[in-house]
Amino acid sequence: MKLLTSLLRATIPFSLSLALLIPMLDAAEKGPQTVQVSIGTILASNESDNFDPRLSKMKSQLEVIKYRSYRLLREQVQKAPWQSSAAFEIPGGRSLTVIPEGYRNNRLSLKVRLLQGEKPLLDTTVQLRNRGNFLLGGPAHEGGVLILSISATTQ
């Protein structure tokens, strides 16, 4: 009987907590409206041992790719609504388009296309963590290769 009384008493704070949580869960369920896509264009080469200090946060990631020198050429940020493309100019007459396709379980689905002029070099669809990034590299440039750090954040 005492346990039952305690249980009944416990339902009051539980109900209050749920009432407070419902608006939060509702906001979470509605999801983000746009995606902020950031592209960092990095030139990797073996011509020197310089490491651009602006890339210090990415150092461990870049060490996966075994070049001696890394230099940040440019950083571009664009906001893109869902299913709309954001286009970025890449050195060497290349361009990159990113289309945010969906968002589920805190992971974004991005459709990425790299072009050399009009010629497509790569089409890929990648799922990455919100605020996460991945690297796209290989295109040759100025005696080295270009590495693109592609990240996306919901807004």
Added chain:
Amino acid sequence: MKMHCEEVQRSLEAWLDRELNQSEAERVGSHLLECPLCSEDRRQLEHLQDALRNSLEVRASGLAFEPFWSEVRRRILEQKPWHVQFLDWVRFTLYPARLTWAIPVVIVFLLLILSLEQLVPGWGLGPGTSNLAAVESIDGHGLNVAVFRESKTKTTVIWIFQNQEGEDEAADESAPGDNTF
């Protein structure tokens, strides 16, 4: 107000034990001075109490109280081993009345964890927090493409192996032979 004998006899034991308040005690005392019957009852009761006290004192004198008090002191000062302390804590924590509060608290906590990543992106816990990207589809349009996922730094790399003339040839010479990573 004068007391009756019946009333005095009811209060007599309490009077002997000094349990009455002052005015009541005075009234019983003055009645006992005046009433021989109640005074006789008082005398008999005192005699009985004396006999009982003497008997108890004789029995108690034969008992050794010191070991008893020593054991009480030892138990008070005794440091319990960790597992006994832990069991005491578990018994205290898992007391049913506390558990009834713990269940909704745990449920609310889990709901908060599951929804917090949606409200505060990148806070570090919850589902979908690994930085490793998953490549769903890839088309290199005739170029060789490699996908590399490095778990230590949670890095996903898509690498295009270009083999073109001009700029690319120069790159091939300077880059580490096979664009390894």
